[in-house]
Amino acid sequence: MPRISYRYPDHLRADAEALPAMPGVYLFLGEDESLPLYIGKSVNLRARVLSHLRNRSEARMLRAARRISFQRTVGEIGALLLEARLVKERYPLLNRQLRRKGRLCSLRLSNSAPEVVYAQDIDFAREPQLFGLFNSQAAALLRLQELADAHKLCLGALGLEKLPKGRACFRALLGRCGGVCRGDETAEAHQHRLLEALQDHALTCWPWEGGIGVVERDGEAQQIHVVHNWCYLGSAETPEAARALYSVSASFDADSYKILCKPILAGTAEILRL
Numbered sequence: 692m693p694r695i696s697y698r699y700p701d702h703l704r705a706d707a708e709a710l711p712a713m714p715g716v717y718l719f720l721g722e723d724e725s726l727p728l729y730i731g732k733s734v735n736l737r738a739r740v741l742s743h744l745r746n747r748s749e750a751r752m753l754r755a756a757r758r759i760s761f762q763r764t765v766g767e768i769g770a771l772l773l774e775a776r777l778v779k780e781r782y783p784l785l786n787r788q789l790r791r792k793g794r795l796c797s798l799r800l801s802n803s804a805p806e807v808v809y810a811q812d813i814d815f816a817r818e819p820q821l822f823g824l825f826n827s828q829a830a831a832l833l834r835l836q837e838l839a840d841a842h843k844l845c846l847g848a849l850g851l852e853k854l855p856k857g858r859a860c861f862r863a864l865l866g867r868c869g870g871v872c873r874g875d876e877t878a879e880a881h882q883h884r885l886l887e888a889l890q891d892h893a894l895t896c897w898p899w900e901g902g903i904g905v906v907e908r909d910g911e912a913q914q915i916h917v918v919h920n921w922c923y924l925g926s927a928e929t930p931e932a933a934r935a936l937y938s939v940s941a942s943f944d945a946d947s948y949k950i951l952c953k954p955i956l957a958g959t960a961e962i963l964r965l
């Protein structure tokens with residue numbers, strides 16, 4: 692099959708070539724500029740925007756676009772945080788992956804079966820023993836089911852299946868449950884295996900009393916991203932301006948958590964106490 696060759700549309704070429712080869716966020720804007728077509732981020736705005744021509748749907752988006760605007764950031768973390776914020780605020784037509792439908796929930800482990808808990812009810816930044824971030828109860832329970840399959844956990848003990856008292860579950864007969872339901876292992880051993888299975892999904896409680904600044908530098912330029920309770924509150928150039936962005940009442944934000952967790956916990960990010 693012949694390769695379809697796309698040409699970068701002339702009406703956008705000047706905008707694209709004027710972009711700096713630096714980190715930031717770009718917006719493809721159509722007729723109605725209040726509703727962007729697409730918002731993306733890159734450590735190299737110009738290269739990324741010029742590469743936006745890989746398939747039919749991108750070509751269609753480029754034809755519909757009238758203008759490309761951008762906002763610079765000092766580094767990659769700033770670009771990720773700004774992109775997530777703008778996608779939430781401006782609902783671009785084509786961004787699907789960052790869009791969060793449904794109610795944010797997690798799995799909470801106590802002494803009994805794991806339960807689905809919601810961010811609107813409890814503070815995910817402070818609650819211990821939470822595992823995973825999901826957009827729906829169904830997604831959370833599906834993950835639990837997948838872990839049960841992979842680790843031979845008992846659906847009865849996980850609360851995913853009602854078992855008559857004293858009866859082994861069906862999966863135990865098939866050898867797909869470790870058999871806590873028929874006494875092959877203790878409840879404690881099963882709980883321990885569940886905890887191990889969930890370990891990769893463990894949420895980290897916000898490790899500070901108050902807020903912090905995550906500092907990014909590029910030569911003389913610096914940007915301080917203000918974060919509290921895993922919630923991104925904005926960026927500033929000076930510590931004074933950063934303190935002005937701080938809010939005591941910030942509450943857990945899943946995008947901020949996913950972006951910031953690694954650099955903060957790995958110790959690779961420069962931290963400023965606010």
Ligand SMILES: [Zn+2]
Pocket residue numbers: 844845846847848859860861862863868869870871872873
């Ligand atoms: Zn079982």
